[in-house]
Amino acid sequence: MTPSPARLRADAISAGYDNATILDGLSIDVLDGSFTVIVGPNACGKSTLLRALTRLLPATDGHVLLDGRAIASYRPKEIARELGLLPQSSIAPDAITVADLVARGRYPHQGVLRRWSPEDEAAVAAAMAATEITDLSGRRVDALSGGQRQRVWVAMALAQQASILLLDEPTTFLDIAHQIDLMELFTDLHRTGTTIVAVLHDLNQASRYATHLVAMKDGHIVAQGEPAAVVTADLVEEVFGLPCVVYPDPVTGTPAVAPIGRARVPSPTAGATR
Amino acid sequence: MSVDFGAAHVVVRRGGLSARLHLRTLVACLALTAALAAAAIVALSLGDLPLSPAEVVTALFGADDGFAGTVVREWRLPRTTAAVLFGLALGVSGAVLQTLTANPLASPDVVGISSGSYAGGLVVIVLLGGGFTATAMGSLIGGLATAIAVYLLAYRRGVQGFRLIIVGIGLGAMLSALSTYLLLRARVEVAMTATAWGAGSLTPVGWPQLLPAAAVIAAALILLVVLSRPLHQLELGDDASHALGVAVERSRLALLVCAVALTAVVTAAAGPIAFVSLAAPQIARRLTGGAGISLAAAGLVGALLLTVSDTVAQHALPVPFPVGVVTVVIGGCYLVWLLVREARRTA
Numbered sequence: 331m332t333p334s335p336a337r338l339r340a341d342a343i344s345a346g347y348d349n350a351t352i353l354d355g356l357s358i359d360v361l362d363g364s365f366t367v368i369v370g371p372n373a374c375g376k377s378t379l380l381r382a383l384t385r386l387l388p389a390t391d392g393h394v395l396l397d398g399r400a401i402a403s404y405r406p407k408e409i410a411r412e413l414g415l416l417p418q419s420s421i422a423p424d425a426i427t428v429a430d431l432v433a434r435g436r437y438p439h440q441g442v443l444r445r446w447s448p449e450d451e452a453a454v455a456a457a458m459a460a461t462e463i464t465d466l467s468g469r470r471v472d473a474l475s476g477g478q479r480q481r482v483w484v485a486m487a488l489a490q491q492a493s494i495l496l497l498d499e500p501t502t503f504l505d506i507a508h509q510i511d512l513m514e515l516f517t518d519l520h521r522t523g524t525t526i527v528a529v530l531h532d533l534n535q536a537s538r539y540a541t542h543l544v545a546m547k548d549g550h551i552v553a554q555g556e557p558a559a560v561v562t563a564d565l566v567e568e569v570f571g572l573p574c575v576v577y578p579d580p581v582t583g584t585p586a587v588a589p590i591g592r593a594r595v596p597s598p599t600a601g602a603t604r
Numbered sequence: 605m606s607v608d609f610g611a612a613h614v615v616v617r618r619g620g621l622s623a624r625l626h627l628r629t630l631v632a633c634l635a636l637t638a639a640l641a642a643a644a645i646v647a648l649s650l651g652d653l654p655l656s657p658a659e660v661v662t663a664l665f666g667a668d669d670g671f672a673g674t675v676v677r678e679w680r681l682p683r684t685t686a687a688v689l690f691g692l693a694l695g696v697s698g699a700v701l702q703t704l705t706a707n708p709l710a711s712p713d714v715v716g717i718s719s720g721s722y723a724g725g726l727v728v729i730v731l732l733g734g735g736f737t738a739t740a741m742g743s744l745i746g747g748l749a750t751a752i753a754v755y756l757l758a759y760r761r762g763v764q765g766f767r768l769i770i771v772g773i774g775l776g777a778m779l780s781a782l783s784t785y786l787l788l789r790a791r792v793e794v795a796m797t798a799t800a801w802g803a804g805s806l807t808p809v810g811w812p813q814l815l816p817a818a819a820v821i822a823a824a825l826i827l828l829v830v831l832s833r834p835l836h837q838l839e840l841g842d843d844a845s846h847a848l849g850v851a852v853e854r855s856r857l858a859l860l861v862c863a864v865a866l867t868a869v870v871t872a873a874a875g876p877i878a879f880v881s882l883a884a885p886q887i888a889r890r891l892t893g894g895a896g897i898s899l900a901a902a903g904l905v906g907a908l909l910l911t912v913s914d915t916v917a918q919h920a921l922p923v924p925f926p927v928g929v930v931t932v933v934i935g936g937c938y939l940v941w942l943l944v945r946e947a948r949r950t951a
Contacts, residue, residue, distance in 0.1 A: 386846050410849030417843035421706070423836075426895030427610035433624075437837050438849035442830050446615060446624035454607050468610025490848065 336360050338494055343392035345382040352378045353549045365520040366527045367536040370546035371570050376529045380498050384415045410438035414492035418499055422471040428482050429467040435489030457488035477508035497528040513539050537561050537584040545569050561585035629892040636904035643911045647684045648676055650919045686809040687911040690870040693821045695906020697866035698881030699897045700859055703835055705768055711882035712867035715772025719779040720750025721871035726783050729798055730790040740872035747868035804875040804928020806914050813873045820869040824862045831859050832899050877928045879935020880906050
C-alpha cells in the first residue's frame, strides 16, 4: 500500500439517522497539515460527515480509516489521542472553573491511577496560554462571555493534544469580532502543525482561512480544492441555489461572495467575475 | 508550570500514581468521616443498657469480653454498620443518578427505582415465598427493570432531565399500586412481614443479611472508583465525552447498573428508605463547593444522615419507629422545596 498523504480518510462511507441515509458512499481524504473547511447548505450532511469521521456516528457502510486502520477497531481513548472534536453543543458543569474544564481534555491520557501527571499539567497550561485564557483560569465558566467560553472549549480540545482537530461550526453563536478572533486562533494552530477540519457557514471566512475547501450538497462532495479554484459564482449557485457575485477579498485576495438577492443587478463597477 | 484552578488543590504524585484533589472536598470528606464516627459511637452507646463513648470504643476493639462487649458487638453493631453502609450506598447511588441525568431530582427513590425494587422483592416474597437471596435478586431485577422502563419511556432523542422525573414519579406510583395489590393478595403473616419491610427499617438487619449486602455494595463501590472518571466526563454532554474517549453508552449502562444495584440491595435488606439518596448528593455538593458531585462526599453524607435518622427513630421518639418513616418526613419537605425550585427554573 502506498503511503497516503492523509492519515484520516473516509472510504465510501454511508451514514445517517434512524432510517434517513444522509451520506451515501462518500469518500474524502483529510490532507495532513491542511486547514480543511467543509461548506454547504443546511442538512447537506457536513456535520454528519464530521460526526462519522470521529465515530460519533458509526458509518453504516464503508470505512473511516485513521493511519490505515478502521476507526471502528480503535479503543475510544486511542482515537481521542489522535482526533479531537469541538462539538456544536457541550455542557459546562455547574460551578466549574476554566482550568478544571480545560483539564477534562486530558481524559484520554489519564487512567485510574494516573489522574494528574506533570504532562497533564503542562498540557493544560499550554492550552490555556495558546487560547489566551490563562488569566481566566480560576474563573467560573458560567460567568464568562460567549467568546471567552468558546475559547475555553477550544482550550479543552487543545489539552487533548490530538494532531487532527475537527470543529463543528465553532463560530456560530459569536459576534463577528469573536468569530475572526477564533479563526485566527485556528490559523495559528494550523501553522504549528495541527491538521484542522472545520464546518463553517460563512463562505468568505471559509475562503479566507481554508487551505482546502470542500463543498457539499445532498450528502455528496460537489467540489474540493483550493478556495480560489472552488468558490465561483456558478458553484455557489449550484450548491446553495444563491445567485451571487464572487469578487476578490480586498484584504486577502481570496474569493468573497456577494449575494445578488431579489431584483438587484450587479453593479458593473464591482469587478464582477460572474 | 502550575495551573490556577480558582480553588486550592492538593496534588499527589508518587510513582505511577498521580491525582489532583480539590482541597475543600478533601477537608469536607475528613470532617464527614469524623462526624460519622461520632454518630456511630453515639448510636452504639444508646439503648436499654446506656454506655459511655469510652465503653463503646473499648467494646468495639474487643477489649471487653463482658456483657457490654456482647451488647455492642453482637446486638448493636450490625444495625449501626447497616446504617453506615446503607447510607453510603444510597448517597452514592443518588449522586450517580443525579450526575448522569444532570438533575437534582433524579434520585432512585424519586424516579421509581426504590418502588420497583420493593415491588420486585414483594413478587418474590408473596408469589414465590423466597428467602433473603431470592428477595434481593427480585429487588435488583425490579429496580433494574424499572430503571430501563423509565429510561425508555422518557427517551425522545436523548433523555431530558425533567421528563425523566415525571415519568419516574408516574411509574413509581403504578408500582406502589402493584405492591399494595400484592399485599392484599398475600396471606396475613406474609403481608405483615412485607409491610414492616416496606416501611424501611434497620431493625431486622443482622449479620446474615448484612454480609451479602455488604459484598454487593463493596463490589459496586470498587467499580465506581473506576467509573467515576467517565461519570464526571459525561457531565460535558454525550458528544464532548465521546470526543474525549469515553465509551458513552457502555459507561452509562455500567453506571446505571451500579446505581440501581446499590439502591436495590439496600431495599432488599431494609426496605425502601426514602430521602437519603435524594438529599445526600445535594448536601454534599453544597459542602464541597466544587464542580459536580463528589461521590465520596455524597456517600459520607448519606451514611451520616441514615445513622443519625436511625438513632432518632430508635431513641428520640416515644415509640421506636422504622427509620424510613423519619427519612420520609424530612424528605417530603425537602422534595416539595426541590420540586418548586425546579419547576420555577424550568418554566
